[in-house]
Amino acid sequence: MAKKEMTVSEALREALREEMARDNSVFVIGEDVKINVWAVTRDLHKEFPERIINAPLSESGFSGVGVGAALTGMRPVVEIMFNDFLLYAADSIWNQAAKYRYMCGGGNFKVPAVFRIAGGGSTGGNGCHHGQSLEAPAIHFPGLKVVFPGTPYDAKGLLKTSIREDNPIVFFEHKLLYGVKGEVPDDDYTIPLGKADIKREGKDVTIVSYGYTLQKVLKAAEDLAKDGIQAEVVDLRTLRPMDTETILKSVQKTSKLVTAEEGTKIGGVGAEIAAMVAEEGLQYLDAPVKRVAAAEWIICSSAYGDQMGIPQVADVVQTVKSMF
Amino acid sequence: MAKIDKETLLKIYRNMVRLRFLDDKINEMLEKGMRIVQHSTRGQEATQIAVPTAMEPGDYVMPYHRGWGWAIGKGMDPKILLSELIGKKTGCCKGKGGVHIADWNLRIMGRPGVQAAHVPIGVGVALSIKLRKAKDAVVAFFGDGASNEGNIHEAMNMAGAWKLPIVFVNENNQYALFTPNIETTSVRDLSDRAQGYGMPGITIDGNDAIAGYETAREALQRARSGQGPTFIEAKTYRIHGHTGFDQFHLGVYRSKEEVEEWKKKDPILRLRARLIEMKTATAAQLDDIDKKAKEELEGAEKFAMDSPYPTREEIFSDVYAE
Numbered sequence: 001m002a003k004k005e006m007t008v009s010e011a012l013r014e015a016l017r018e019e020m021a022r023d024n025s026v027f028v029i030g031e032d033v034k035i036n037v038w039a040v041t042r043d044l045h046k047e048f049p050e051r052i053i054n055a056p057l058s059e060s061g062f063s064g065v066g067v068g069a070a071l072t073g074m075r076p077v078v079e080i081m082f083n084d085f086l087l088y089a090a091d092s093i094w095n096q097a098a099k100y101r102y103m104c105g106g107g108n109f110k111v112p113a114v115f116r117i118a119g120g121g122s123t124g125g126n127g128c129h130h131g132q133s134l135e136a137p138a139i140h141f142p143g144l145k146v147v148f149p150g151t152p153y154d155a156k157g158l159l160k161t162s163i164r165e166d167n168p169i170v171f172f173e174h175k176l177l178y179g180v181k182g183e184v185p186d187d188d189y190t191i192p193l194g195k196a197d198i199k200r201e202g203k204d205v206t207i208v209s210y211g212y213t214l215q216k217v218l219k220a221a222e223d224l225a226k227d228g229i230q231a232e233v234v235d236l237r238t239l240r241p242m243d244t245e246t247i248l249k250s251v252q253k254t255s256k257l258v259t260a261e262e263g264t265k266i267g268g269v270g271a272e273i274a275a276m277v278a279e280e281g282l283q284y285l286d287a288p289v290k291r292v293a294a295a296e297w298i299i300c301s302s303a304y305g306d307q308m309g310i311p312q313v314a315d316v317v318q319t320v321k322s323m324f
Numbered sequence: 325m326a327k328i329d330k331e332t333l334l335k336i337y338r339n340m341v342r343l344r345f346l347d348d349k350i351n352e353m354l355e356k357g358m359r360i361v362q363h364s365t366r367g368q369e370a371t372q373i374a375v376p377t378a379m380e381p382g383d384y385v386m387p388y389h390r391g392w393g394w395a396i397g398k399g400m401d402p403k404i405l406l407s408e409l410i411g412k413k414t415g416c417c418k419g420k421g422g423v424h425i426a427d428w429n430l431r432i433m434g435r436p437g438v439q440a441a442h443v444p445i446g447v448g449v450a451l452s453i454k455l456r457k458a459k460d461a462v463v464a465f466f467g468d469g470a471s472n473e474g475n476i477h478e479a480m481n482m483a484g485a486w487k488l489p490i491v492f493v494n495e496n497n498q499y500a501l502f503t504p505n506i507e508t509t510s511v512r513d514l515s516d517r518a519q520g521y522g523m524p525g526i527t528i529d530g531n532d533a534i535a536g537y538e539t540a541r542e543a544l545q546r547a548r549s550g551q552g553p554t555f556i557e558a559k560t561y562r563i564h565g566h567t568g569f570d571q572f573h574l575g576v577y578r579s580k581e582e583v584e585e586w587k588k589k590d591p592i593l594r595l596r597a598r599l600i601e602m603k604t605a606t607a608a609q610l611d612d613i614d615k616k617a618k619e620e621l622e623g624a625e626k627f628a629m630d631s632p633y634p635t636r637e638e639i640f641s642d643v644y645a646e
Contacts, residue, residue, distance in 0.1 A: 027455060050455065056485065061444040061478025068448020071433065072384070073456060076448075091475075096441050104426035104434030106418030107642035142643050166645035 002186040009178040011152035012040045012116075015159035016077065018188065020048050023075060026163055027051035029062055030079025030116075037081065038118055038178055059085045063092035063115065067168075070113035071100065075163055083119030083172070084129045086138075097168035098143030111168045114159070120174040120212055120262055121310050127301025133263035133294070135211075138170045139240040139272065145193055146240040148172040150214030152182035154237055157191030165193065174212035174262075196243035198250065202230035205256040205320055208247055208273050210236040213260050213311060220316035229320060239269060247273060248281045255286040256323055260316050265293035287323050292316050328537055333595075333604050336377050336533050338613050340369040340592050343393050345621040346402045350409065353625070354568045360409050361423040363390045367531070367563035368495055370591035373397040374536030375463055375493055375556075378544060386446035386464040387425065387435040390495065390562070394465055398430050403624035412631035419634045420642070431460075440466060440473035443492070447479045450488035450553075461547040462490040463540070469500025471514050477521075480555070484522030487552035491543040492523075494555065495530060497562045502570070502577045518555035530558030531591040534598065561586040 006014070020026045033041040033052050045052035055062035059080055066078035080086050086093070097111045121131030138146045145167055149155040155173070162169040199214065200221050209217040214235050221231040232250050236242060251257050257277055259270030270291035277289065295309035343365055350362045365372055372393020376385060379398070387394040395405055400416065408415025408425060416427045426434035433449065436442040446464035453460050470476060471494055483490050494514050498505055511517060518525025526543075528535045536558060543554035563583060565573035574580050599605045 025456075053451075056478070056481055058444075058478035058482065060475055061447070061482060064441065064444025064475065064479070065448035065451055065482060068433075068445035068450075069452040069455070070448070071445070072449050072452040074452045091438055091441055092444065095438055096436070096445060100434060101645060102642045103421050103424045104417060105428050106416075106420050107645075108428040109426065109434065110645045112645075145644075 003183045006184050007181050008152045008155045009039050011156035011184050015156045019163045026075045028077045029053040029055050031081050059088035063089035066113045067097045070111045075112050077114045080117045082130050083132050083134050094141050098141045110166045112166045114162045114169045114171050116171045118173050118175050121299050123175050124303035128299040131299045135172050136263045136268045146170045147238050148211040150211050152184050161190040177212045193238045194241040196246040197235045199235045200233040202232035204230045206232050206250040206254045207258045208234045209260040213262050216313045217260050219313045223317050251281050252284045257289045260292040268293050290319050292319050330604050339373045339396050341617045343369050343396045345617050349621045362568040364564035365393050368560050370533040371530045371536045371558040374533040375540040378537050378540035382460045384431045384449050384462045386433050386442045388465045395425050398432050403627040406624050406628040407631050413634045414631040439470040440475040443476050443479040447483050450490040461544050465493045468496040468505045480521035483553040489547035490553045492555045494557045496559050501566045515557040523553045525555040527557045530560030531589050533595045
C-alpha cells in the first residue's frame, strides 16, 4: 500500500477533500474557512466554491445552522476556531444536536454533523481564552460522540468516519498536533469510532492517553524503556463511546494504570477512566491509579508560564516511576 | 396581496376553533391534576394558524414554546399531540418528547425548550434548501421575549447575508413570562430591527387571521423566489398567563382591565364576524364547525388517555442513530 508522509493538518484536509468529492451533501462552515488560520480547510473553496462557507463571528448561530442543515439532508462540518469559543456554541451542540434524535420525533430525525474544534495550550501567550482543553465536559453528554485523534493516520481515518456517521460528533483537534508528521496511506480508509488503539505494547504499566498528550506519552515511554519499564500506551482516539474493553485488557496485563491528559484533573477524562477501572477491573490493579493532568489553575497567558501547568513528558515519566 | 379563497378561509377558521378547543381541553386536563406543560395559545390563534396555512406541505416550520397553532396549522392531528403531551406511545415523538412536538412528515422541526435555540437551526434548514437547490421555505416562530436572545440576531444576520428562504414570525404578545417587554426591549416595534439585518420588517395586527395569511403568503413567495428573508411582527396578546400555573397575570403584572380589553379582540370571534359579513359562511355553518371541533377534541382526549405508555426499553432507545 502506497503511503505518504504528511502533517495532521494535511491529513485532515485530505479527509475533507475526499469526503466532499465523494458526497455532495458534505460542506464546511466556520470562521475564515477559505484561508483558515489552521490551514486545514485552506483553498478547498477553489475546488468546492459553494460548499466552503465563511461564517460570521456567531459560534452559537452557525453551529445551530449546522444542526438545521444536518437535519435536512446535508452533512455539515462545522469549524469552531478555538476550543474556548465552544462555550458560545454549547447550546447548539450540547442542548440541541445531542438531544434532537431522542427528544424530537422519537427517532425520526438525525443530526449527521461534525463539529471540528481546535483546542489545547502551549502555543505561547494565548492563555485561557485560546488554550483550554474542553473534551472532559464534552464527554458528559449522551447523544454526542467525542473524537480526539493523536496522529495524522488517525486524524484522517477518524474524520472520514465522523463525516459518514449519522450522529453529531465533537471532533477535537490540538493546535500543536497540526504540524506533527506521520505516514498516511493513499487509499480510502476509515477508522471505527469507539475503538482505542495500542500505540506501544508493554507489560509493566498501562498509560491511557489521547490527542497531543499521546505524543508526549510516547516519548515518555521511550525514556521509561531506557530505565527498564515497559509501558503500554493506549490511545483512546474516541472518548465517547470509550473503548473500555481495550483499557481493561491492558490493565489486566500490566496491573498498573496511569492516565494522561491536558485538561484539569477534577472531573477530567482520567477521572472517568479511573472510575471505570475501579468498577470493572479493580482486581487487576496492584497499585493506586495515577492521573497526569493539568494543574487546577487558569492557563497562564504568558509563553513562559503556560507550560508549567500543562503536563510534560517529564511529568509522565516521574509519575510512572513513582509507582515502582 | 395574495387572494384568499373561501375554502382557505374556512380551513383557517376550523383550525383556529380546533386549536381553541385543544387549548381548553389541555386546561381541563390540568385542572384534573394531570401533569402537562401548557403555554396557552388563547388569544393568539390567528397568526399561529394563518401562517402555516399559507405554507406548502414541503415547507418547514420551526415552532416555539407558545403553542399549539403551528402544529395544528401544519396538519397535526390533535389526538397525536395530546398523546405526546401526556407521554403516550401514540404521540408524535413516541411519548418521549412531550412538549417538544415534532413530526418529520409534517415538517414540524421540533419545538425547543431553550428560547431561540431553534432559530439558527431554521436558518440551517434554509441553507440546506439553498445548497440542495430545492424550492421549499422555512418559517421560524418566536416570541417577543426570545427576540432579545443573541441567537435571533445571529440567525437573522446570516439569513440576510445569504438571502436564505426563511420567514421570521415574531408573535409579540407583549410579555416575557411576568415582565412586560417595555421594561426590557429597545424598540416598540420589533420589526424595526429587520432593517439592521438586511430584510423587510412588517408589523401586522396579530389578531387578524386574514392579514396573517396574506402577509405570510407574500413573504414565503419572496423567500422561494430567492429574494431572501422577511421579518413579520404580529402584535397580539395572550389571554391566559405564561403557563397554566401563572397566578400573577391578573392584577400583579398586568391589569384585569387590560386583559378584558384584549378579550374583546378575540381573533376567532373576529374572523367569524368577518366570514358572516363577507357571506363566506352562515352562522349556522360556523356553529356546525364549532360543534364538530368540540366533538373531535373529546375523542382526542379519549384516544390519548386510552393509549399505552412506551415500554422501558423504548424510553431508553433513540439516543443514538444506529
